[in-house]
Amino acid sequence: MRKISFKLGLLFFVFVLGVEAVLFASLYVTLVHSRINEEFEQLLARGNSHRDVLEKNYNPSTLEHVKLMESEAETDVVITNDNGKILYFSNHILPVAKRIIKKTNKNIPYRGMIVQKNWQKESHIATVSPIRINGKLKGYVYMFQNTDSIQYMIYKLKHHFIMVGILSVFLTIITIAFLSRVITIPLIRMKQMTEKLSKGDFSVRLQVKGGDELAELGKAIQTLALDLEFLKKERKEFLASISHELRTPLTYVKGYADIARRTNIEEEERNRYLSIIYEEAEHMEKLVKDLFELAQMDQHSFHIHKESTNLCAFLKKLYDKLNPAFQAKNMSLNYFCDGNITVHIDQKRFEQVMMNLLDNALKYSDQSSTVSIYVKEKKKNVMIIVSDEGTGIPEEDLPHIFERLYRVEKSRSRTKGGTGLGLAIVKEIVEAHGGSIYADSIPGKGTKIIITLQEG
Ligand SMILES: Nc1ncnc2c1ncn2[C@@H]1O[C@H](COP(=O)(O)OP(=O)(O)O)[C@@H](O)[C@H]1O
Ligand SMILES: [Mg+2]
Incomplete structure (x- = not known):
């Protein structure tokens, strides 16, 4: 049931986690890089400032002073002569200092340089600044800083990042779980509703809020449910009326057949009953034929074959065919059509339409009245x-x-x-032609049935 929300959530999660990981990693790398750089720059600047002091006053008391300053600080200093011989040093930095001083090549720019930058593996980082007096190299100021503090700082940073990372993963999970539920709950509701629909329960109602695609889908399903409910009701009513329609003639047929098979009745009487049975059977035949035709129209399995037709000629033929029936009832049929009007119709179907309409006009009119087309x-x-x-x-x-x-x-x-x-049937056919039909009537006066078709 909750599969979709899980899938969606997982997808979001993987995606967001990926983005978060990239952002965190790049932030971490940049931060570490800039912090370490800062350390190096500070160390170098300190060395340079000692060097500046020494250049101004190169004498034992200044040298002592520098040495004293560094013995109090976190950093250490070593001062050598121009050959790399160690003259002064603060604290017990000697073993490391000797190794580094030995390795250092003597071409050092005046702004100084970093001579040991491996803060991850070595015990100290180191810089060197040359001392020059009157353009002559006098010696070097080596600065050292223990890497423990740097490593500790980086360790703290890493720790911080991991904590924040865990927290943000946690928050991401909560947010996504919430969001995917918000998105999928309506989907799940719709699924439940359509399941009910397919089981024939059309009474389900969905509450839809908002105007997004999900809401639209919900509305569409709602409409579908209402339509299905209406269709179901209509079908039920239709079946009820069909069985009612058939029951009447069947009752007649059964009753009259029962009388007709008696032996003690006149031949003339029997014939009368038989012809009633025949008429009723005819009526049922017509009913079944019409029903079948309508059923076909419903299934869209009926096609109309439109052809270009001269409407007036078409109506003239119809007039000739039906006029005798009107004359027999002492009624007159007129038709008014002039000009060259071409319509696209299925002639056989359209003849059926006109026959039905004229049949009604004939049936529901009194003698000596007029019917006009x-x-x-x-x-x-x-x-x-x-x-x-x-x-x-x-x-x-x-x-x-x-x-x-x-x-x-009815009677x-x-x-x-x-x-x-x-x-x-008439309505179905006219609509299949893309036309429309309506009726206009004044009780006691007469009826007009109006068909509208597109010309051409
Ligand atoms: N021209 C008309 N004048 C009066 N009533 C009409 C006319 N055409 C149709 N009707 C009414 O509409 C009903 C439906 O017509 P129709 O579908 O042709 O059924 P039927 O003709 O089989 O009764 C008719 O029973 C009749 O009551
Ligand atoms: Mg009719």
Whole structure:
């Protein structure tokens, strides 16, 4: 569960530790270097200042004085003549001094130089400054400093660094542990939520704060949960209404079949029952066919094959085909379309759309009324309007008529062979064409169904 926070934390830790180590190491090296340099410079400066004093007054009392000064200090002095013979020395520095003086080459610059700089291994570091009087070399001032104090100082420094290092590693661990938890807690919550989702529990809710990517991910999952919940509810309702839709015709079929198989009924009566059974079976067939079609549209396994079509010619053909049905009901069908309007449509599918709309107009209108098809152009859009003078649709039903199985008057629609799926199919097809559809109706006056398509 906490794997991600551990991984992230470890990654951060290794990275931060690497950076810290490099910074600490370079700081340490620089610090040691400058501290040691300082020591050398101080020693050399001290030697030079003794030399300056001696150059001014080169006499035994000054020499004694220098020797005395150094016997009190941490440093030691050795004064030689120009041949390296030791004349004066403070404290018992002799063995070291002799060795160094012997090794020293006699070409020493006036500003002095370091003659022993190995502070790590040797017991003393040393510098030398030449004494010159009137341009003539008179002798040398050797300065010595015990390396113990330097080593101790470096040891202290190292100790300090290690302590601070441990402390900062510790702080780093705490900070990272905290940070990685802050980052991963929402992730873990989302993981738990999606697990619940996949188990079918859509009621989970996530609290998201802020506007970063994590919060966005959380919101997306939240939306997904709501959508899934809605879909689940819709599917349940849909299945309930389908079974309801099928139950009615099945009850009829079963009941009439039961009567029809009786032996003691008239042939004429039996035929009546059989034709009712036939009609009901037909209705079910239509329902199942429409449902199948909608299911296909849902799975996106249906494709529309758009082709460039002259809209007026297309509608004229449709008009010719459907006009007889309207005349049979003593109604008139008009169509108004002029000009050269080209649309990209799947002709077979679009014929289905128009047939459904005109079928509704025919079904829900009284005799001797008029149904009209208009085509209007508006900017880059083409509007196809099917208008009737029929019963109209109550305002509260208007937003629902494109829903599956929705019918305003179930019994009235049923007697006319309606399934309540026609407009749902129409909407799917129009939207698959990139168009839109809506209805406008005044109850008792008539209905307009308006399709908007893009021209071209
Ligand atoms: N032109 C219309 N006039 C009045 N009511 C209509 C019209 N078109 C659709 N309706 C209403 O919308 C409902 C849904 O239409 P539809 O999906 O085609 O189902 P069906 O025609 O099978 O009943 C219809 O039952 C009807 O109540
Ligand atoms: Mg219909």
